[in-house]
Amino acid sequence: MTACFPHPYVVFGVTGRTGAAAADALLRSGLPVRVVVRDLAQGRPWAERGAEVAVADLTDLASMVAALSQAQGAYVVCPQHYQREDLFVRADLIATITARAAVAAEVPRLVALSSVGADRENGTGWIGMNRMFEQRLGATGVPTTFLRAAYFMENWMPMVGHAIHSGVLPTFLTPAERTIPMVATVDVGSAAAALLQEARKGSGVVTLSGPRDYAPNDVAALMSAALGTLVEVAELPEAAWPNALADAGFSPAALAGFTEMSRGLIGSHIDIKSDHAAIEWAGTTMLEHVIIELVRRQR
Template sequence: MHVVTGATGRVGGATAVALLAAGVRVRVVVRDPARGEPWAVRGAEVAVADLRDRDALRPALTGADGAFVLSPFDLAAVDPLAHAEEVATSVAGAAADAGVPHVVALSSGGADLPAGTGPVIGLHRLEEALRGTGAVVTALRACHFQERVADVLAVAREQGVLPVLAGSADDARPQVATRDVGAIAARALLARPERSEAVDVLGPVVSEREVADVLARVIGRPVEPVVVPEAA
């Protein structure tokens, strides 16, 4: 049986779908019981727990052959890094308490660095905390998600602008679809490695200008990539 946290999100949801399609038992962890109901209909077990609540998370992880975990960013938190630290401590502690033998963690490029990476520091701390549990850890260091465009789709439709938050509009970088990340996470859970490893998860290399061109064709109006000043 495999446990999937974050099943109501893009990557966690894709991971759970891939595992169910493989015919294995799946337990999803949700904070809101109502959001677990669609998963129960699909045939998954449902556990209710907050990722910051080690005591509630422990029974959700008990009996797992493997678990998919993540640390969702909370940009509304007064101290986002403190929030990430709280999640890392709780998730790792619960995994150790439950004796989970294999943990697949959604991480990010740059998570090997202890400083200088902004919110990615929280994922570095998650990786480090999990490695202290005794479990085999597969850290999926993903690149930018293609679906992040959905967060600024309204701006593109209304203003014809694609905000660019780093670099220039012509800088090319790998971008991956979350459904592919979920498929890789499921594959990792189903084929546990002998030792802990970090896996770079990359997609096609494209620029923000290319993304803007695709958006323009889809929404039927010109879209211009605009670099947002760092202070903004």
């Protein structure tokens, strides 16, 4: 008699934070997981934990169909290549291939990483790539939950590194006392894992924020406590953004996208509550835990 093994949950992006957190949460629950990586070496740590490993190129339909075959569901992401001038074209290609592969592999349900602001037609910069991802997947008819995450707490990593050495925390988010929703990437992955296991029918949107909103001033205060020395906030005017990002490796198109996105955040055009049809979820990880870990890694 042939043994019948349950089909796996397929997880993309395991070399990044949210995919790794999603795969980890599923494996900890004793569920079958197939991770998708660019080369086998990236999959070895997951294989050691009992996961299947599939190698796929996000722009190659055949390998994507193979990676998604016989799945209970899949967590899909559309990585954004900020060093490329054609980053929007590249994102559209990945979104299109992912959509076609999901249909060909007959995936029963998807959870797709997106972003707050993806409901806006314009004025969102980089987030336009998440909107494109939603549109391509939404057109397939495959039941999909679009997980629109708030501003990642880990986005503060380069600024934290600067503050450790200078005592000054630069911020593009102004004014420094204004709070916005932020979420830890571990909570994004945990939410994705939970959504994959839901018996929900059809498609929908879930917004995910942290347990409370935070301001740049809060980040500086938490850093001061972690370092035992005063960290001050430096609000960066828009004219200073290109110079501040000179070492980030952004293409001109990516820099323009960052600028428009930041304007949208500052002006509240990008708002986690702007889509009234979305279901609101909240993570549990406090910003202080993330900041303490970022400080520990960079000291």
